[in-house]
Amino acid sequence: QRTLGNLAHFKGRIYGVNPKYGEVHGLKCYPSIEALPEPPDCVALAVPREAVEPLVEQAAAKRAGGVIIYASGYSETGLADREHQQERLSAIAASSDLRIVGPNCIGMINNLSRAGVIFQPNYDKTPHLPGPVGIISQSGALGYTMVQACERGVGFSHYFTGGNCADVDVCDFISYLVEVPETRAIACLFEGMKDGERLLEAGEKALAADKPVVVYKMANSASAAAAAMSHTGSLAGTDAAYRAAFAKTGIVAVENLEAVFETASFLAKAGRPKANGDAVVATSGGAAVIAADKAELHGVPMPQPSEATLKVLTANIPDYGSARSPCDITAQVLTNPESFSACLTAMMEDPAYGTMIMPQVAAVPDLTPKRVPVSAELARRTGKPICAVWMTEWLQGPGAELIETDPNLALFRSMDRCFYAIAAWQKREALRQAPHKKAPRLSAAGARETASKLLAAAGAKLTERKAKAILAAYGVPVTGERLVTDARAAIKAAEQLGFPVALKVESPDIAHKTEAGVVRLNIVEPKSVRVAYNEVMAAAGRVSPKPEVRGVLVQPMIPAGVELVVGARLDPQFGPLVVVGLGGILVELLRDTAVGLAPVDVAEAKAMLGRLKGQALLTGFRGSPPVDLDRVAAIVARVSEFAADFAGEVAEIDVNPVICG
Numbered sequence: 001q002r003t004l005g006n007l008a009h010f011k012g013r014i015y016g017v018n019p020k021y022g023e024v025h026g027l028k029c030y031p032s033i034e035a036l037p038e039p040p041d042c043v044a045l046a047v048p049r050e051a052v053e054p055l056v057e058q059a060a061a062k063r064a065g066g067v068i069i070y071a072s073g074y075s076e077t078g079l080a081d082r083e084h085q086q087e088r089l090s091a092i093a094a095s096s097d098l099r100i101v102g103p104n105c106i107g108m109i110n111n112l113s114r115a116g117v118i119f120q121p122n123y124d125k126t127p128h129l130p131g132p133v134g135i136i137s138q139s140g141a142l143g144y145t146m147v148q149a150c151e152r153g154v155g156f157s158h159y160f161t162g163g164n165c166a167d168v169d170v171c172d173f174i175s176y177l178v179e180v181p182e183t184r185a186i187a188c189l190f191e192g193m194k195d196g197e198r199l200l201e202a203g204e205k206a207l208a209a210d211k212p213v214v215v216y217k218m219a220n221s222a223s224a225a226a227a228a229m230s231h232t233g234s235l236a237g238t239d240a241a242y243r244a245a246f247a248k249t250g251i252v253a254v255e256n257l258e259a260v261f262e263t264a265s266f267l268a269k270a271g272r273p274k275a276n277g278d279a280v281v282a283t284s285g286g287a288a289v290i291a292a293d294k295a296e297l298h299g300v301p302m303p304q305p306s307e308a309t310l311k312v313l314t315a316n317i318p319d320y321g322s323a324r325s326p327c328d329i330t331a332q333v334l335t336n337p338e339s340f341s342a343c344l345t346a347m348m349e350d351p352a353y354g355t356m357i358m359p360q361v362a363a364v365p366d367l368t369p370k371r372v373p374v375s376a377e378l379a380r381r382t383g384k385p386i387c388a389v390w391m392t393e394w395l396q397g398p399g400a401e402l403i404e405t406d407p408n409l410a411l412f413r414s415m416d417r418c419f420y421a422i423a424a425w426q427k428r429e430a431l432r433q434a435p436h437k438k439a440p441r442l443s444a445a446g447a448r449e450t451a452s453k454l455l456a457a458a459g460a461k462l463t464e465r466k467a468k469a470i471l472a473a474y475g476v477p478v479t480g481e482r483l484v485t486d487a488r489a490a491i492k493a494a495e496q497l498g499f500p501v502a503l504k505v506e507s508p509d510i511a512h513k514t515e516a517g518v519v520r521l522n523i524v525e526p527k528s529v530r531v532a533y534n535e536v537m538a539a540a541g542r543v544s545p546k547p548e549v550r551g552v553l554v555q556p557m558i559p560a561g562v563e564l565v566v567g568a569r570l571d572p573q574f575g576p577l578v579v580v581g582l583g584g585i586l587v588e589l590l591r592d593t594a595v596g597l598a599p600v601d602v603a604e605a606k607a608m609l610g611r612l613k614g615q616a617l618l619t620g621f622r623g624s625p626p627v628d629l630d631r632v633a634a635i636v637a638r639v640s641e642f643a644a645d646f647a648g649e650v651a652e653i654d655v656n657p658v659i660c661g
Contacts, residue, residue: 001025003044003107006116008124015040033058041065044107044117049073049085052103056089060096066168068117069102074164076104086166093167105163106140109147111156112182118159120144131155132184132268133261134177136170138162138191146187146261152396153405154265157183162190169193174202178211185212185268187260191219196245196573200597203249207432212267212425214252216260217242240579240595241571248597250431252424258414263421266410270385273429275354277303278422279347280326283333287359287391287415288326294415295326298423302326303352312346326357334367341374348382355422356386359415363390363397372402372409379408387422389415439601442634443474443641451642455649461508465553471655474638481555487533491526493554500524500557503532505540509547516543522557529554562617562627563657566636568598568643568650576647578640580605582614583657598640598647605633605640618660627660 004025007014015036016029023029030036033043033055043059045052049071059067074086086103093100101108107118111130116123120140128150137143140161147159157180160173170190177183186206193199206213217239246253254263278300282288295302302325305313313323316339322328327347333340348356358375360368379386387410388403395413404411412418450473458466468478482493483506494501505518513519517539520532533552540549565583570576574597581593594608606629609615620626635658643653 002119002121003046003117006109006118006120006123007114009114010116012041012113012115033062033064036062039063039065042115042117043067045069045071046119047071049103053085053088053092056092056098056100060092060098064098066099066101068105068107069100069163069166070105070107070119071102072104072163074103074166076164086164090166099172100167101161102163103166105161106144108161109159111158112180118161120147126150129153129155130157130182132157132182133264134158134160134173134180134183134186135188135261136160136162136173136177136186137189138165138170139189142257143189145257149261153401165193169198171195171198171202174213175205178202178206178209183211185214185264187264188213188215189257189260190215190217192217193573196241196571196575199242200245200249200574203245203251207250207428210272210432212252212264212428213250214254214260214264214267215246216254216257238571238573240593241574241577241597244577244595244597245574250428252421252428254417254420259417259420262412262417263424265404266385266387266412266421267425269407269410270355270425271383272432273354273426274384275352276426277301277352278355278357278419279305279350279353280357280359281344281347282326282328282359282361283331284359284361285322285328285330287361287389288322288328290415291326291357291359291389291419294419297416298419300419300423300426305347306350306352309346309350313343316342340371344375345378348378348384348386353384354426355384357389357418357422358386359389359391360399361391363392363394363399365398368397368399369402372399372406375403376406376408385410387412387418389413389418391415434603439603441599441641442602442638447474447641448645451646455646459508463506463508463550464504465506471639471642474642476635476638476642476655479555479558481553483551483553484533485551487530490533490552490554491529494523494526494529497554497556501529502553502555502557503529503536504553504555505536506550506553507540507547508550509545510540510543516540518543558659559661561659561661563659564632565593565654565656566639566658567655568639568653570647570651576640576643578605578608578636578643580608580636581612582617596640599644600637600640602630602633602637605636606630608636609633632658632660 004027016024016027017033018024018029019031021029039062043064045055045067052069052071056067073082075083089100106120109116109118111128131154134157135143135146143161158177162169170188170193174186177186243253252263254260278295280288280291304325310323313327317323317329318332321330329339329343347353375386389412390400403409451470454470472478480497484490484493500522503520504513510516510518518536520536523529523532536552563583565581567579568576576598578596578598578600579593592613594611596604596608609618618627618629
């Protein structure tokens with residue numbers, strides 16, 4: 001009944017199927033899907049789970065376009081027999097031209113044709129205006145929170161729910177919306193997916209078509225991932241891996257639900273940036289300061305106005321205001337309304353600025369709505385978006401709806417989210433403009449073959465010495481060393497390598513050598529080498545269970561420098577990942593890392609280094625010399641090439657520390 005009601009404004013043909021009744025809710029019914037006079041584009045199954053499978057088979061036999069399954073109780077239960085039932089539905093889709101949405105979904109809406117194939121109530125009773133944002137959500141109820149933006153006059157183009165995604169999934173929905181001219185941005189909520197490669201394909205397709213995709217990915221913590229399994233039966237992959245995929249394809253990842261539709265609406269209206277600078281015109285000094293704080297936090301440039309712009313600002317702003325960026329025109333605009341238009345026009349026409357922020361600290365019935373047409377016309381004429389940050393707690397105060405529904409104005413209810421969106425807009429454009437030709441590999445032509453032989457000879461557990469030999473085959477610089485089995489040989493090796501030296505027990509059974517007491521550092525003379533050798537061997541003898549000891553490594557001490565960790569691991573959704581972060585003893589304390597999809601080239605590796613919170617340590621901090629970033633990036637790229645080449649054999653790599661001089 002709800003689905004029929006929600007199809008009230010749909011102009012296409014609607015058939016009823018019911019084996020018991022000739023008519024239901026005023027709709028003529030056929031006894032079966034086979035009995036329909038034509039193959040239907042879509043079959044909505046409003047039946048219990050037990051009745052679903054034979055009806056899906058009938059729809060496939062009738063050559064229906066697709067099936068939407070409302071029924072729940074499949075893989076989200078975690079029960080083996082229910083998982084098998086869902087697998088059978090997937091098999092039917094795979095063996096036919098039939099596509100399946102669901103099960104365990106609330107349906108979908110094409111708001112352009114008013115096809116509300118959904119059981120959420122009252123779609124037919126609300127004025128759903130078509131809008132430029134398409135909405136995708138695995139969770140039906142959560143996604144409907146965005147659909148209800150229509151209650152304040154904001155439209156959308158489509159609303160798709162995936163549920164358990166037995167066949168059609170989030171990637172299919174993104175791919176479809178990329179091809180819809182009326183959809184200019186895509187808002188997406190999901191918990192996880194089984195095939196990361198398909199997400200990359202969808203993201204690359206959207207980037208090439210200049211269709212921004214805004215994602216709020218849930219299930220990022222361990223407990224949330226467990227909840228996702230019970231909720232939709234999805235695999236919630238590692239948060240870092242998804243973020244790497246988003247960064248590679250220009251997908252904008254937001255941090256909370258409230259930001260999804262807001263950011264997508266902005267990107268649907270904004271077009272492409274005409275400049276990276278951001279202008280702020282406020283009637284409150286405090287609001288201007290907040291804007292400056294958030295601009296710096298998110299790395300949005302706020303350049304000072306040009307000389308011509310400054311002349312206009314100075315002429316219109318009292319001396320207790322601020323004729324600079326951010327610009328505080330003060331509350332004097334209440335008595336001199338022309339100054340608002342003059343300052344706004346000057347800033348918007350300044351070529352240094354690509355967008356304008358207007359904090360709305362108060363909603364004034366006789367004033368705020370009058371300013372909206374002025375702002376809208378200026379945004380239209382300059383081709384630059386104006387973002388109104390609605391700071392008043394009068395959430396639907398006068399002017400809010402006018403701003404939100406205007407095609408050239410964007411409404412944000414958070415200064416932080418506004419600048420996050422602008423930063424993401426600028427980064428996405430930089431990615432679009434970047435050359436897409438993949439750089440050649442750094443590792444030598446025979447690196448893979450050499451490393452393969454070394455791996456085969458090493459066995460299941462690699463010692464430090466053998467692991468370094470493998471990395472060296474890929475051009476990663478490693479320390480020299482000698483393996484010795486007595487103190488006299490250790491002294492000779494130290495003299496050949498040059499003091500100071502380090503001594504380490506070589507054992508495939510001792511993973512954390514420092515904790516086991518089998519490492520000695522900064523040994524500066526022969527006598528101390530003998531003492532250190534005896535100490536580390538004695539410590540190895542105290543390890544339980546008794547480890548296999550192959551000898552002691554003598555290595556030169558490397559001068560102090562910035563310590564990084566470079567590593568790689570295999571992700572179940574996205575394959576090999578490369579990781580770089582602050583290393584040494586800080587790696588577990590700070591957890592300051594950046595992740596990329598392996599392999600990465602030098603440019604991608606440098607971008608990863610730039611994302612580290614501690615990047616200032618690499619570029620020169622408080623007078624310290626900068627490190628050779630190109631060399632460091634090359635090491636990251638070489639490790640990533642090895643990780644990609646041996647993804648089927650090596651599950652995890654940890655190179656710590658990489659000492660950067």
